[in-house]
Amino acid sequence: MHAVAMTVVIAAAMLMMLSCDRKPVMSHAHFTHLSRDGWQRTLPLTYQPEYDDSTVVYDILLAVRHDNSYRYRNLSLVVDIFAADSTVNRQTVDMALADEYGNWTGGGFGALYQDKLSIASDVTPDDARAVVVWQAMPGCDTLQGLVNIGIIVTPK
Numbered sequence: 001m002h003a004v005a006m007t008v009v010i011a012a013a014m015l016m017m018l019s020c021d022r023k024p025v026m027s028h029a030h031f032t033h034l035s036r037d038g039w040q041r042t043l044p045l046t047y048q049p050e051y052d053d054s055t056v057v058y059d060i061l062l063a064v065r066h067d068n069s070y071r072y073r074n075l076s077l078v079v080d081i082f083a084a085d086s087t088v089n090r091q092t093v094d095m096a097l098a099d100e101y102g103n104w105t106g107g108g109f110g111a112l113y114q115d116k117l118s119i120a121s122d123v124t125p126d127d128a129r130a131v132v133v134w135q136a137m138p139g140c141d142t143l144q145g146l147v148n149i150g151i152i153v154t155p156k
Contacts, residue, residue: 025052031063031150038142039149045133049153051125060120060128061152064095066104067111070145073098078134079119084126092136093119112147122156 028050049060064075074096081089097115098104106113120128131151135143 025056025155027152027154029150029152031148033148034146038144039135039146041135041141045149047131047151049128049131049151051153054125057122057124057156059118059154059156060123060131061116062093062119063114063116063150063152064146065112065114065148066097066146070097076136078136080132081120081128082130084129091119116152
């Protein structure tokens with residue numbers, strides 16, 4: 001009986017030691033705080049995604065935080081995703097921030113709302129080394145009412 005108990009203790013100790021070696025793959029968020037004076041069309045926001053494990057595929061989300069002073073129902077952006085081999089995936093993103101009645105669609109409380117949408121799925125760290133976001137609202141050189149723009153990198 002003593003040998004069986006000792007075997008169980010040794011097996012449990014080995015299992016605990018093995019589980020300590022592997023760190024969990026986490027989500028990472030990177031946000032840029034925007035000036036109250038507004039986000040100028042000529043000033044891109046650049047992000048370098050953070051990855052915990054190069055063998056895992058990830059999704060990248062674009063997140064927008066705004067307050068009640070944002071004057072539009074939508075937000076138009078241009079997003080460039082730079083790969084390790086220097087290729088660029090450019091996409092135009094049109095985010096609906098309010099419904100047809102003017103009600104904000106994002107989550108949040110108080111006067112701050114957050115909306116997010118996927119800009120890349122099933123990417124590896126080599127597929128997305130940098131993400132650059134440009135303000136592209138028609139006829140608006142300086143966009144006010146946005147508080148933060150960011151990316152969220154989450155394992156699949």
